[in-house]
Amino acid sequence: MEDHGAPFFLKRKDIAATPTRVMVLRLFLSQRTGLSLANVCDQLYFSDSSTVFRTLRLFVHKGVLHTVVTPDGERKYTLCQKDCTEKGHLDRHPHFSCQHCRKLFCLPGHPMPVPYLKDGSQVEDVYLSFGGVCNECK
Template sequence: MAHPQEDTLLAKQITPTPMRLLVLDVLRRQSAALSLADVEQQLGHADRITVHRTLKTFTDQGLVHRVEGGSGAVKYALCDPACTPEHHQDLHAHFFCTRCRETSCLPAVAVPPISLPSAYQVQETSLVMKGLCERCAAAAETMQ
């Protein structure tokens, strides 16, 4: 019987390898988007190139999406199951907390459509808001 994480990889035409299964497990256990360094830290002694290639494969196959913004580091989060290698469906906002430095996906907050001149060809859209996350805002309130 296949492991659910193996099924997840196979559904995206990704060959399950021990490293890919470990990286997927790390991403599934987190509520915030993770940088390459965050994933490496969670894995302990993992080869940086292998982790980077794994995240690239996951992105290329529509399993994760890249989040650029906030901390200056590219971060990765699991995609909506409808994402494909050709088209990511993750047109939602992201939030970068200036206190705890976590980047969170906000799937209920859609990126509004933006009209551009016809000569422009959009390849990627992102919306990153910055401020205090729910947890940090609550902590700030209790300190006042």
């Protein structure tokens, strides 16, 4: 794992690389699964969840992370695809959660069904989650 990855990534997104931001981003880059606020605090041994929460909120605002609500109602954060920016997220893909280890994965490249609504209403967001057993838990 290259060490300059996280600071470089932040710079490209126009985010000042504070130690907390670098640590949080590095965690996401190394795990590639969804993490809740509590997961991030636990894994980084942070007792001050408000700092971590502000960092996660900034990352969502800047197009670094997107949020997913799991079937258990837990909010998780996961890395965005390359093209998300401050102007908007392009993470229109389903998610998969393992019912055993509760890991959450993005499924980019799977098209989302967008229904055409007869009354003229326009669908702007689609949430689609699959549950099952991941490769490691099978």
